[in-house]
Amino acid sequence: MFGLGPAAKSLREQEEQAITVPASKLLLRAVLNLVVAWFVFDEARGPMAWIVVQFKPSLATSVESSDTVNVVMNLLYYGPVALLIAWFFGRMGRWPLVWRRYGRPLVRRVVDAIGSRSGAGTPGKAPTGAKAQGEVVVDPWWAFRPLVGHGGLALLDQETAAGRVGDVDHQRLNRALECVRDYPDRLAALLDAVREHGAAACAHPSGTRDLPGRHSGRHDLLLRQVRLGSAEDVPKNPAAYRGVDLAIDPALLGTSLLAVGPAGTGKTRRLARPLAEALCLQALAGTAVVVVVGAADADLGPAEWYDVVVAPGDPASRYGLDLYGGARRLEEAVARLADALLPEELAPRAESARQALQQVVVPYTEAYGRPPGLRELALLLRGEPVAWDALREALRAGGGLTDHQYELAQRERMHGQVDDPGALLADRLSLLDRPALAASFNRTSERGGGERGGGRGAGRPGAELPLFAMHALDHPLRVRIAVPEHSHPEAARIIARLAVGQFLYAASTRQDRSLFAGLVVDDASAVIDVHSVRSLQRLRGAHAGAALLLRTLMDLPESLRTPLFGAVGGRMAFPGIAPWDGKLFAEAWGTVWVDERDVTRAPDTSGGIIKRSWRAVRTILAGERAQTESVTTRRVERRRWSPSDLAQVLPGGHAVLSLTAVDGTPVPPLLLDLQG
Template identity: 35%
Template sequence: MEQPWDYLRHNDPAAAGILDALANDRTLEDIDRARILTAVDHAAHDLEIRQRLTAELTTLGSAAALHPSGLRTLPGTRFATHNMLAGQVRLGRVVPTANSALMRAGDFGIDHDVLRTSLMVIGPPGSGKTRSLAIPIVEHLALASLAGKASLVVIDPKGTDFAYDDWFDITIDPLNPTHGFSLFGGATNADTAADRLTAALLPPNVSDDKAYFKDASYNALYDCLAPYHAAYGAWPTVKELLALLRASQSVHDQVKAALKGTPGAKEWKEHLDNRVRQSQGSHDPAASLVERLARLDRPALRKIFDHQHRFEMRDINRPVRVRVAIPEADYPEASRVLARLVVSQFVQTASAPDTNRRIFKGLVIDEAGRYVDDYVARGVQKVRSNNAGIVLLTQTLADFPPDVRPTIFGSTGCKAVFGGVDPETADHFSRWFGDEWITQNTVSRGQTSSITYDDRTIFTRRSGHSEGHTQSVSSRRVERARWTPSDIITAVPPGHALMALATSDGNRVGPMLVNLRN
């Protein structure tokens, strides 16, 4: 039987033999099998990785190629059933209904290829969208990270929904700052750093007459970041950046002094002088940027952004598990800026040409309507081709800004909606699920006539008078909604969701009713 590690038999028969033995070891955990097979696949394309894997197989056996955390699985009982070799998680069971007559009962799950198209989940409070969908998906991606197949970033607005021990390598929490977060997402040049920070801090949409101020804010940020990075080879802290933007004479002088002897020092100094002239005008176009950045200049938040051990978004190109707790009750506006930074940096990193396409990169956003703008909505389509996807959970479509709704709804390939949603959301999903052709039968028997749709009696009528016992049947094809807004609001039972899926190559299935408690 052909094996994925057959390429080792010629150059390293000992390693191939170890892998043969592991393949026949029935006591081996599913995570171990998935992790080792992933390492074997990566080693096929990289001599250095292959040599390291061979050495570890020889000395460690089934413990080879461990995740940096040292974990071989997650502690405790699993919330869902996972197929780690196929990258699948079981979420529930399909329930056949008259609205989806072609759907058969059976297990329902999703895999990484489906998640690449991104998933929108909408349900009212208490519907179970976090417990039934988000937690199993997060658990699966955390396991996949241990297997070397995925990286994961979770935005947790409540701070408790995803707070599971050992599920994450890094927890970013302003109220408990054990790890920090990079304002600039690991950018290596001032142009990228200015773009990432401006996109997160400034309003996503401005009128044409105000677009100048947004562009000028970006230029002002670049005028400060580029000289500082050229002088020190690092990015400024929040306080230093605010001082640079406010054109503090002492800070500008310090940077200029550090630039002496640096290639291009004259040009960098001109950028600083340009920022001074801009700030002294009657209307400083960077004023809004300064005010928003000042919201991050709080003691607890400075500990996050100036932390010695900061998470940089470019780290999602390796198997890493990150949870970002958002303390909205303590810092509502600043927390929103932090979440927007995380989301925009993820999209920018995952859509970059140099991103690691070998692993799946997942972002799960609870209360997504607060943090998604048009830039992120359009980015959902870009990350798909780089083996990344986003799961967005919210209570209603109205949580998204009006100008963002069409883009974000159209960009997400997979949809899930729970019963009890508002009429506008239900109507939107009903139209998206589409119509179907059904048979309408009209049967007349003596004094009564009835209309049935696909053997379901819908209406019975009694005529004024009739003679005899004649019967006539007429049929015609009519078009009706697969799921009407009323069906979505009232006919989806608790613990169930209507789900439609898509794959990265454009195949689609659904909508189907799924029992998520099964």
């Protein structure tokens, strides 16, 4: 980080003022000063030569006798005068600004056009034959060379030369080598696989080696980064960051990111989708696991990007969601389910709801060897006599009735009472127990605990779907939870809360944390509660992170807004947010000391006729009247971004983003152009 000195600050202020100068006025002034400068230089050549000859008459004879001497002496005579005239009239004509605004972009376009024309050819393949002189050739498989014999990488080298090896293959194989380098048996198996299968060795369980239609220029798998945009060259951005591309990697996403902006501002297309794409690529490379939650019609990538797509209400859905899959202990899984079923306004009843669920689920699991399905659980919570009699008989047959007699008695005493949490939970479960949704959550006794991981499989119409369990975050899976937001809005809220709650708990309690666990939630208004805010803080130390998108903070209870801002390390404001939303961003980003300058200007009328005549000429050349200035400078504290700036000033396709790395390194709030 560095600062600007007084001279640089003055120049920056002049450039900022010059941005508002119209093009016609700027070009006319530049041409007028160029004409006057040439006229002055032409008139000054004669007197300059006469002065030089007076001091050294022999130079005139030398110049006339030799063309080389003539050229050299002309440079010596007229060079300093030409530079002085160019500096003087260039400053009044603002030639540097003309160059930056028109000349430099034109030169860049010409150079790019020439470069693209000369470099045309087949993309992704190097030309055959000898390499260009001075070109440095980097061996992408240098780490494997010392470990294999001669010709051991023949197939891999052939595929690389033919352009059939992508960056995902390169990162996947190198990561596999890092993991098995210290294990001789595994290392030998890896080298054998590379010899036999080439770049397809150690492929992702899905067999996929790349994502269809991905933006390759946005991602750097070597650094595990995804580019979001470039920092604008504006005074609001610190000087060290202006013009710099900004990318997010697991070290930054590990502190979680909160993005707020109205619908249509590009949150999904310019933030959620690139993050989901980057995490899916990292999963294919064996470095991450990703869960993406959003509406079924949200643009979060095609289904081919994901290994598991849970889409309740969609007849083509191939997976369901395990109601108890977020934890390895049943009591913890029941707590996650209770939190998901109750909306935030019923949070005071969460503890009694957890207790009611445990009084049903634990005895049922003891009796049948599996947790109850969706409909079975709803019947028991309502106190249906048939369901309770069957449960008692199963417990008595298994010898567990005595152990759970007290829990069952407590639950039975609450049946029919006004404040019975079981009836409330049963009503909430009925939102999921609908013909279009029930197949995504129910299980049968023949299936036991259901599917516990993610593999590929297809469910037949009318058949029970394999259930995805969220505690499978130890594997490099790509999971998409597509909630039916439009057809079943309240059920969609429950499903989103359940999936996010299970992820937050599973990610923070998993034993193997070698994979980065990433969560992307397109609309997080339904999933943020007291428990999720606390869980977000634990992700930082668990090699995991979440990106939460909101339309407005007003969708959250007021008591959660400030804790949420404190729980995340990244904050992103999109154009058009409400001033009351911008207030929280402004408070979180704090203030900065700035030098405030008060300038008082008045027309300069001093001097006699000569000075006034010169001011008239200068007014014509510079395009502005001569003025006297009185400058007062004071150091004041100002907000980095005020609520009105965030609400009114941000242009479309831009956003203000601040980040914090897992090790505490901060990135100040920057105005980003997200359209590049």
